[in-house]
Amino acid sequence: MRLSDFILENLEPILQAWEDFARTIETPGxxxxxxALRDHAEQMLQAIVLDLRTRQTSREQVAKAQGQAPRDDxxxxxxxHAVTRLMAGFTIDQMVSEYRAxxxxxxxxxxxxxxxxxSVNVDDMTRFHEAIDQALAESIASYSRAVEASRNVFxxxxxxxxxxxxxxxxxxxxxxxxxxxxDARTSKVAQQIYSSVQRAxxxxxxxxxxxxxxxxxxxxxxxxxxxxxxxxxRVVEELRAFHPQANVLFDAKDPxxxxxxGARMEQVFSNIISNxxxxxxxQFPVTVELEVSQDCAVFSVHNGGEPIxxxxxxxxxxxxxxxxxxxxxxxxxxxxxxxGLFIASEIVASHAGSIDVSSDPQGGxxxxxxxxxxxxxx
Numbered sequence: 001m002r003l004s005d006f007i008l009e010n011l012e013p014i015l016q017a018w019e020d021f022a023r024t025i026e027t028p029g030x031x032x033x034x035x036a037l038r039d040h041a042e043q044m045l046q047a048i049v050l051d052l053r054t055r056q057t058s059r060e061q062v063a064k065a066q067g068q069a070p071r072d073d074x075x076x077x078x079x080x081h082a083v084t085r086l087m088a089g090f091t092i093d094q095m096v097s098e099y100r101a102x103x104x105x106x107x108x109x110x111x112x113x114x115x116x117x118x119s120v121n122v123d124d125m126t127r128f129h130e131a132i133d134q135a136l137a138e139s140i141a142s143y144s145r146a147v148e149a150s151r152n153v154f155x156x157x158x159x160x161x162x163x164x165x166x167x168x169x170x171x172x173x174x175x176x177x178x179x180x181x182x183d184a185r186t187s188k189v190a191q192q193i194y195s196s197v198q199r200a201x202x203x204x205x206x207x208x209x210x211x212x213x214x215x216x217x218x219x220x221x222x223x224x225x226x227x228x229x230x231x232x233x234r235v236v237e238e239l240r241a242f243h244p245q246a247n248v249l250f251d252a253k254d255p256x257x258x259x260x261x262g263a264r265m266e267q268v269f270s271n272i273i274s275n276x277x278x279x280x281x282x283q284f285p286v287t288v289e290l291e292v293s294q295d296c297a298v299f300s301v302h303n304g305g306e307p308i309x310x311x312x313x314x315x316x317x318x319x320x321x322x323x324x325x326x327x328x329x330x331x332x333x334x335x336x337x338x339x340g341l342f343i344a345s346e347i348v349a350s351h352a353g354s355i356d357v358s359s360d361p362q363g364g365x366x367x368x369x370x371x372x373x374x375x376x377x378x
Contacts, residue, residue, distance in 0.1 A: 003124035004052040006110050007045055015041055017105040022098060027089035039084050041102070043077035048131040052124060061130065078135040079142035086146050095143060099136045103129070162204050170197040195242070205267075209343045219343070221261035221350045223374075228256040228265060228297055232290050235269040239277060246277045247285040256290055256297050258373035264347045271340035272301050272367050280365070281305030292373065296353075299369040308359040316357055317345040344369075 007014065015038055022037040085095045107125065176182065177190035209219055229252040236250040276286045284304025291298050308316060348355045353371035 001113060002052070002121055003106075003110055003128055004049045006113070007049050007052075007106065010109060011042065011045065013109065014045065014102075014106055017109075018098070018102055021101040021105075025090065025094045025097070027094070032088060036084075036088065039088075040077040040081035044081065044135055047077055048128065048135070051131045051134075052127050061127075075142075076135070076138050078138040082139040082142035083146050085139075086143055092140065092143050095139060096136065099132060099139070103132050162200075166197055166201050166204065170194060170201065173197060203339075209346065219264065219346045219350050221264050221347065223259040223261055223351075225257065225259055226262050228258070228260060228262075228299075229254075229290060231262055231266050232269050232288065232299070235266055235273065236288055239270070239273055243277050245282055246280075247282070248273065248277065248288060249285050250288040250290075252290040254291065256292055258297050258371065260297075260351065260371065261347075264350070268344045268347050268369060269299070271344040272299075272369070275340060276301045276303035276365070276367070279303070279305070284364070295373050297369075297371045297373055299371075300366060302364055302366045304364040307361050308357070308365055313357065313359060317341050317355065 001009075018041045019034060019037045022032070082095060085098075106128065173190050173194040177187055177194055179187075182190070232252065233250060236248055240246070240248050273286065273288060280286055280303030287302040289298075289300045289302075345355050348369055348371065351371050352374075353369060355367065355369045357365065357367050359365040
């Protein structure tokens with residue numbers, strides 16, 4: 001008997017085996033009924049039967065085995081199943097285990113026919129494995145997309161809702177630190193609160209920018225014709241006050257006029273210079289340069305100290321690429337995901353510019369931003 005015919009004739013016992021296995025999976029939500037436990041299983045089996053009965057070339061067979069089967073515009077049952085399992089509290093490992101159980105259930109029941117003396121088409125087994133692998137690949141991709149979308153929504157809501165209480169705290173701390181009648185200790189505590197809330201507000205802003213980048217076309221910029229020199233100088237002065245132990249050198253004698261988003265460029269300056277101050281060796285100065293070269297604004301930051309590891313360098317502007325289990329073990333949760341450099345690179349990209357980094361023991365670390373000096377957009 002062909003496997004496709006066997007699946008259709010034994011659909012109910014196969015689905016019951018799927019349901020029985022799904023019932024053993026512990027999830028944090030309410031207990032699922034029979035319909036929910038069988039979620040989209042019948043549709044997936046029907047799709048597998050259709051696939052088994054469809055002729056395919058050797059090239060199509062290889063593509064399917066690699067999870068690259070042709071796609072249509074309609075969502076597959078496997079993709080929908082992944083989202084419903086996510087909503088029901090299944091982890092991705094638990095969802096994958098369902099496919100493993102389904103594979104075992106179908107093949108074990110089918111192979112019993114060999115003992116009964118019935119003929120079995122071995123090629124059907126290969127086709128079945130490919131079809132299951134394709135459905136599994138679709139489910140994993142759909143599950144991952146849903147997790148990413150929910151994470152982005154969560155970050156957006158979190159960042160938006162945190163801004164109001166942080167603003168209130170900052171306003172209160174600023175007023176307290178400016179009170180002339182306050183004693184020295186009160187003023188010092190107020191200043192610490194104010195600085196901490198500023199930092200928290202910056203983190204919230206970075207989270208919102210990260211969400212914008214992952215849910216939309218990137219960070220929006222509003223350009224106007226401005227001089228970048230005073231903006232950069234102001235950022236340097238603020239960082240000098242915040243990091244008195246660092247020696248930050250800045251010299252920009254000539255104006256750097258162009259069409260830029262001033263507030264966003266301050267973020268670029270602050271994130272890159274802060275990175276140099278934080279990760280560089282304070283025995284060496286941090287040199288900040290800003291100039292116009294060949295119709296482009298060129299901003300560079302150089303610091304000495306340990307170079308960026310070679311395995312990290314290709315992912316320096318990718319916060320997820322820089323994350324690893326080893327970094328968490330070595331440096332603890334304070335290691336962070338490097339949102340600052342990611343945000344800087346996205347702002348530069350929104351200005352149609354480029355950002356590069358070089359790092360070695362002899363020359364130190366140099367970040368270089370190149371931005372075209374173009375007309376302001378209206």
